[in-house]
Amino acid sequence: MKIITLHESEETLIKKALKRDPKAEEKLFKKHAPRMLSVCRNYISDLHYAEDVMITGFTKVFDNLHRFRFEGSFEGWIRRIMVREAIDFLRSRKQMQFAEVEEAAFVSIDANPDDFDTDALQLLIDALPDGYRTVLVMYAVEGYSHKDIADMLGISESTSKSQLFKARKVLQQQLENQKNTAHGKGF
Amino acid sequence: MEKDFEKELSHKLNQRTIEPSSNAWERVNLQRGKTKKRPTYIRYWIAALFVLGLGILWMQIGNQETEIPTEIVKSENNPSKPAQTKAGIELPEPSAKEQIATITPRKTEIAEPANTQTAKPELPKQQTLTLASADVRRHGIEDKITSTVVLMIDSGKKVDADDVDLLIEKARKEIAAGNGLSKRTDATALLKDSESEIDENFRTGVLENLFKHKKIKVALSSH
Numbered sequence: 001m002k003i004i005t006l007h008e009s010e011e012t013l014i015k016k017a018l019k020r021d022p023k024a025e026e027k028l029f030k031k032h033a034p035r036m037l038s039v040c041r042n043y044i045s046d047l048h049y050a051e052d053v054m055i056t057g058f059t060k061v062f063d064n065l066h067r068f069r070f071e072g073s074f075e076g077w078i079r080r081i082m083v084r085e086a087i088d089f090l091r092s093r094k095q096m097q098f099a100e101v102e103e104a105a106f107v108s109i110d111a112n113p114d115d116f117d118t119d120a121l122q123l124l125i126d127a128l129p130d131g132y133r134t135v136l137v138m139y140a141v142e143g144y145s146h147k148d149i150a151d152m153l154g155i156s157e158s159t160s161k162s163q164l165f166k167a168r169k170v171l172q173q174q175l176e177n178q179k180n181t182a183h184g185k186g187f
Numbered sequence: 188m189e190k191d192f193e194k195e196l197s198h199k200l201n202q203r204t205i206e207p208s209s210n211a212w213e214r215v216n217l218q219r220g221k222t223k224k225r226p227t228y229i230r231y232w233i234a235a236l237f238v239l240g241l242g243i244l245w246m247q248i249g250n251q252e253t254e255i256p257t258e259i260v261k262s263e264n265n266p267s268k269p270a271q272t273k274a275g276i277e278l279p280e281p282s283a284k285e286q287i288a289t290i291t292p293r294k295t296e297i298a299e300p301a302n303t304q305t306a307k308p309e310l311p312k313q314q315t316l317t318l319a320s321a322d323v324r325r326h327g328i329e330d331k332i333t334s335t336v337v338l339m340i341d342s343g344k345k346v347d348a349d350d351v352d353l354l355i356e357k358a359r360k361e362i363a364a365g366n367g368l369s370k371r372t373d374a375t376a377l378l379k380d381s382e383s384e385i386d387e388n389f390r391t392g393v394l395e396n397l398f399k400h401k402k403i404k405v406a407l408s409s410h
Contacts, residue, residue: 026212029215033211034204034205034206034207035204037204037206037207038200038204038205042200051208051211054207054211055211055214055215058215059218059219062215062219063219118199118200118202118203122200122203137200139193140193140196140197141196141200143197
């Protein structure tokens, strides 16, 4: 029985893309673009700008494909490029400001994310100031440490912590407001 | 609870996908094309410059083919003196007599006073006439020398070897500085001029000697 391979492995596609195979490049793009647009959207509230950033990011991905060493996951590698591109975009628009917070105490968010759909959560995050949102997404969604965040954003670790504290506080406030509104509507 | 919230938040956002617009891939290609076009333009420029360089080289080779290679006109009087020169590059350091001889073929305005002053029976002793020395005939320099000589004649001053030396040295410096080299030299005509000049001078010298020495004259007549 002859087995026909219908699905090319990612490694094969990357190797073809390294040889400037346009079909392989397009396949890689189509495979990763939806998730990468979501990554960019986490940082940039305007979807059109987020797509611009994603396109620039993919341009860099393909131009620097030879630097990918096949050591980690390809998606992770692209993701890091996208995050950096999004940060550069926010910096270029001077949207990111990091206000120091005197006290970075523990803030608990008494809410269940299952109560909100993804779009609603995204809207809550969008409502945060850029500095808060960036640190929150980098820490909570991407899993960067405060040291990594400090390095990437050019801030101190304590600033990163304080930004996260503030972000949580504002987010908690918003969630409570939403809850109260929902309860009010229920009665 | 807070950790759970962030964990769930992370999970929900990481699972989310947003479909990009239909022309997103074309835009990526377009953006990549912009960055690639620059080297393409550079390649075109390099190719254009290369073609231009080849054209210039070809023209120069064509010019060289029309030029007569360096030739040496030697008189038999002094075969020991080396007479090698490079055509059009460097002028030799000729003696005063040689310098006079190199100028005399130019124009009558120059040749006449030069001959009156220096073209005596010693003149056939001139050692070399080279294309390099003939290059002094370049247009601009020639005019300058001519006008200077005419001025000197008009002022009644006699042109001696030092004056001619001075003029030639001046011309040589101008040629070395790159002035007056735009006009091409007809080397064949120049050579013919030089040869006829030598023949004429030689003939004149022989006849003068013949008239001076009656014995030879007699011998010739008796023969």
